[in-house]
Amino acid sequence: MDQLSRRQLLAGAGAAAAAMALAACGQDDEGKTDDLSGNRDGAMASYGAGEQFRATTALSFPIMLLSSASYPYKADWLFWSELTKRTNVTLEPVVVPGSDYNQKRSVMISGGAAPLIIPKTYHPDEEAYIAGGAILPVSDYTELMPNFKQQISTWNLKNDLDAYRQADGKFYLLPGLHEDVWLDYSIAVRTDVLQQLGLQIPQTYDELATVLRAMKTAHPDIYPMTDRWNNPTPGGNLLGNLSAAYGTLAGWDYQNATWDPTAGKFVFTGSMAPFKAMLQYLNTLITDKLLDPETFTQQDDAARQKFASGKAFVMSCNAQTLVNELRKDIAKIPGATVVKIPRLTGPLGNVKQATSRLENGVLISRKAKDSKNFVAMLQFIDWLYYSDAGKLFAKWGIEGTTYTGNLDSGIKLAPDVNWGGLNPTGTKNLQVDYGFFNGVFAYGGSTKYLNSQFTTEERKFQEVMNARKTLPLPPAHPLNADEREQATLWETALKDHVTQQSLKFILGQRPFTDWDTYTNELKGKNMTQYIDLVNKAYERFKKSNG
Amino acid sequence: MRRSRGERVFTACNAVFLTGVVVLTLYPFVNIVARSLSAEHAIRTGQVNLRPLGFNLTTYRVVLSDSVFWTDYGNTVLYTAVSTAVSMVLTVCYAYVLSRRDVKGRGVLVGVAVFTMFFTGGLIPNYVLVSALGLRNSVWAIALPNAINVFNLLVMKSFFESLPVELQEAAAVDGLGTYGMLVRIVLPLSKAMVATMVLFYAVAFWNSWFPAFLYLDRAELFPVTIYLRNLIAGATAGTDQNAASDTALQIAANIQAVTIVLTVLPIMLVYPFIQRYFVRGLMLGAVKG
Numbered sequence: 143m144d145q146l147s148r149r150q151l152l153a154g155a156g157a158a159a160a161a162m163a164l165a166a167c168g169q170d171d172e173g174k175t176d177d178l179s180g181n182r183d184g185a186m187a188s189y190g191a192g193e194q195f196r197a198t199t200a201l202s203f204p205i206m207l208l209s210s211a212s213y214p215y216k217a218d219w220l221f222w223s224e225l226t227k228r229t230n231v232t233l234e235p236v237v238v239p240g241s242d243y244n245q246k247r248s249v250m251i252s253g254g255a256a257p258l259i260i261p262k263t264y265h266p267d268e269e270a271y272i273a274g275g276a277i278l279p280v281s282d283y284t285e286l287m288p289n290f291k292q293q294i295s296t297w298n299l300k301n302d303l304d305a306y307r308q309a310d311g312k313f314y315l316l317p318g319l320h321e322d323v324w325l326d327y328s329i330a331v332r333t334d335v336l337q338q339l340g341l342q343i344p345q346t347y348d349e350l351a352t353v354l355r356a357m358k359t360a361h362p363d364i365y366p367m368t369d370r371w372n373n374p375t376p377g378g379n380l381l382g383n384l385s386a387a388y389g390t391l392a393g394w395d396y397q398n399a400t401w402d403p404t405a406g407k408f409v410f411t412g413s414m415a416p417f418k419a420m421l422q423y424l425n426t427l428i429t430d431k432l433l434d435p436e437t438f439t440q441q442d443d444a445a446r447q448k449f450a451s452g453k454a455f456v457m458s459c460n461a462q463t464l465v466n467e468l469r470k471d472i473a474k475i476p477g478a479t480v481v482k483i484p485r486l487t488g489p490l491g492n493v494k495q496a497t498s499r500l501e502n503g504v505l506i507s508r509k510a511k512d513s514k515n516f517v518a519m520l521q522f523i524d525w526l527y528y529s530d531a532g533k534l535f536a537k538w539g540i541e542g543t544t545y546t547g548n549l550d551s552g553i554k555l556a557p558d559v560n561w562g563g564l565n566p567t568g569t570k571n572l573q574v575d576y577g578f579f580n581g582v583f584a585y586g587g588s589t590k591y592l593n594s595q596f597t598t599e600e601r602k603f604q605e606v607m608n609a610r611k612t613l614p615l616p617p618a619h620p621l622n623a624d625e626r627e628q629a630t631l632w633e634t635a636l637k638d639h640v641t642q643q644s645l646k647f648i649l650g651q652r653p654f655t656d657w658d659t660y661t662n663e664l665k666g667k668n669m670t671q672y673i674d675l676v677n678k679a680y681e682r683f684k685k686s687n688g
Numbered sequence: 689m690r691r692s693r694g695e696r697v698f699t700a701c702n703a704v705f706l707t708g709v710v711v712l713t714l715y716p717f718v719n720i721v722a723r724s725l726s727a728e729h730a731i732r733t734g735q736v737n738l739r740p741l742g743f744n745l746t747t748y749r750v751v752l753s754d755s756v757f758w759t760d761y762g763n764t765v766l767y768t769a770v771s772t773a774v775s776m777v778l779t780v781c782y783a784y785v786l787s788r789r790d791v792k793g794r795g796v797l798v799g800v801a802v803f804t805m806f807f808t809g810g811l812i813p814n815y816v817l818v819s820a821l822g823l824r825n826s827v828w829a830i831a832l833p834n835a836i837n838v839f840n841l842l843v844m845k846s847f848f849e850s851l852p853v854e855l856q857e858a859a860a861v862d863g864l865g866t867y868g869m870l871v872r873i874v875l876p877l878s879k880a881m882v883a884t885m886v887l888f889y890a891v892a893f894w895n896s897w898f899p900a901f902l903y904l905d906r907a908e909l910f911p912v913t914i915y916l917r918n919l920i921a922g923a924t925a926g927t928d929q930n931a932a933s934d935t936a937l938q939i940a941a942n943i944q945a946v947t948i949v950l951t952v953l954p955i956m957l958v959y960p961f962i963q964r965y966f967v968r969g970l971m972l973g974a975v976k977g
Contacts, residue, residue, distance in 0.1 A: 237905060241920070
């Protein structure tokens with residue numbers, strides 16, 4: 143046979159990619175590639191973690207700059223001049239309105255006109271540009287970035303980073319790194335009602351049920367708990383938080399495959415025992431009329447109105463909606479107070495769910511590699527985005543000018559500077575007037591660094607959350623191209639069925655005696671094949687990766 | 689002149705019907721103006737109808753007191769003026785040539801224009817082309833790539849064709865050349881159409897943001913449409929932890945309404961000045977008919 147069919151070609155390509163991925167995953171000699179002796183102009187001869195970077199000659203690098211609507215780009219920001227003073231590097235921004243940043247980034251990269259530094263890119267957006275060859279596989283050059291390397295190892299981020307690797311075993315995005323998992327969403331509780339009824343703030347979901355029961359007894363005509371955030375998944379936050387406490391995945395966090403550490407393999411989420419237990423818990427709340435049956439279908443505003451008019455005392459919130467919405471909404475009710483309580487715990491105990499600790503980051507144009515200042519550029523990026531001094535500068539500015547103190551003793555804004563309501567009497571805005579705390583430069587970092595931006599109330603919430611043990615991420619199980627295509631066909635149908643039937647179980651429209659029938663329905667939608675596929679990919683990755 | 693009963697009934701029905709049309713047309717706009725002047729709470733709860741509730745000018749104040757807004761407004765005026773002028777010159781010249789029956793290869797010229805209505809180079813090739821021509825970060829990147837709107841061109845061509853050929857022949861006998869005929873005979877007879885085209889082009893350039901967004905990399909060059917678009921996106925995204933103030937919430941509530949008022953107002957003010965050409969053009973046709 144002379145000609146290969148298209149299917150065969152595809153299969154061949156997939157196999158080749160997989161083989162490459164396997165081969166690449168095995169190698170661990172990143173950062174020892176080319177000879178860079180011609181690219182060291184302006185670079186520091188010895189630059190190490192924790193050192194101040196300063197270019198040996200004045201340099202300038204073009205950078206794509208997202209201009210936020212809340213603090214539009216200004217050329218005279220103190221940030222720019224001070225950055226040049228400290229590093230001898232001038233950034234030349236290509237200003238892009240934040241409203242359409244991604245589109246312009248795509249056009250510029252594809253049109254070959256992209257600046258050397260392209261920040262504010264969220265994984266997996268970078269994957270669209272890799273085939274075009276315009277983006278540098280930055281994993282080859284991490285040797286030049288000591289702060290980045292150090293954080294990856296001290297914060298144990300290797301697993302997180304593995305998820306960003308491509309079929310060639312390289313990663314192209316320099317992500318923002320978090321020391322710890324940061325959780326913001328939880329539930330809000332009317333504390334004045336608790337006080338009236340002599341109740342404590344609940345700590346577990348069982349205690350929540352007890353509290354709701356007491357509320358129901360005192361106010362028999364209402365549902366004490368209602369909820370919002372039903373988009374794109376019904377009960378997005380409620381189910382998400384609850385599933386974390388039960389050791390499964392639901393709501394916003396739903397995925398078809400959940401890692402079962404005791405069995406040492408992936409199991410199907412919608413049919414696992416903890417998932418059922420979670421649905422039973424919610425079903426109890428519904429049958430006892432503790433949870434509003436409209437919880438999973440109503441619009442956010444409807445839920446807010448119930449909370450505002452005292453027809454519900456418990457509902458989901460985050461730090462922002464607590465202050466901006468709930469507190470304002472209940473202002474009309476005399477004596478009403480509301481707090482965001484630490485996430486409730488469940489059968490899994492005092493633990494914190496596993497989520498990636500990486501966030502948006504920086505792409506580097508491949509043409510930067512040909513620049514004689516390439517090494518200096520990477521050192522500069524490493525300093526600004528990953529060193530303690532660079533991060534502190536990007537977020538809080540200049541000590542004595544925009545802030546006083548330090549991360550250990552606490553950051554205090556200068557008397558005339560305000561940010562996020564931390565210093566309401568300040569007349570100048572740290573972002574608008576000075577250019578610091580810019581989302582393009584200041585994100586990620588250590589827990590201390592993150593905490594420095596919170597109000598006392600939110601910091602207390604974070605302290606409780608951080609005291610919990612973070613569960614490990616599920617092991618990597620990258621699918622190859624063929625498997626990916628097949629899995630996509632199955633995933634949506636499975637997910638839709640789980641979502642629909644979950645609601646029926648919760649609302650009592652389907653009895654739990656039907657659970658086996660339900661599991662069989664999932665089997666009819668290729669649940670078993672799907673999980674086998676995922677486990678196969680996991681075994682393969684484990685074998686090749688040690 | 690006494691009018692018959694039937695005529696009077698017709699006039700009455702006409703008046704009612706047209707008033708209905710006016711109300712239907714004006715209602716959304718009045719609602720937008722009312723929203724732009726209302727307080728956040730009233731807007732959020734959907735109480736604002738035709739009158740502003742809880743009169744509030746915060747959003748206007750914030751937008752209008754921003755120097756960037758005025759810089760960008762200036763840019764918009766400049767881009768609209770330059771682009772409209774360029775477009776009109778090119779479109780008139782092209783259309784006039786196409787309207788002359790004595791020009792050989794007219795069909796090819798029409799075909800070239802019409803071809804671009806159905807086939808475009810695509811976003812990235814256009815971007816590469818404009819970059820290679822060195823037009824980026826200048827007004828020409830906005831004015832030149834979209835200078836001729838083929839639809840406008842064809843309308844203009846038909847209009848020129850409808851003018852009597854004899855007029856031009858007489859002018860030729862009196863010694864006018866091609867350009868003389870265009871400038872002294874054809875254009876003065878086409879004021880209504882020219883006014884319409886100026887309006888079409890001006891409104892299009894006034895509202896356009898995409899070419900500017902694509903080809904301009906420096907903030908001080910942006911037109912006001914980009915400024916406002918960014919503001920809307922920022923206000924509606926609402927995930928910005930830092931924008932927690934009352935001002936931000938007020939802006940989020942009615943930035944869209946304020947934006948509409950601010951961008952529509954100037955172009956609306958142009959209409960009364962152009963309107964007389966419409967009226968005159970209408971009568972021109974009536975007399976000839």
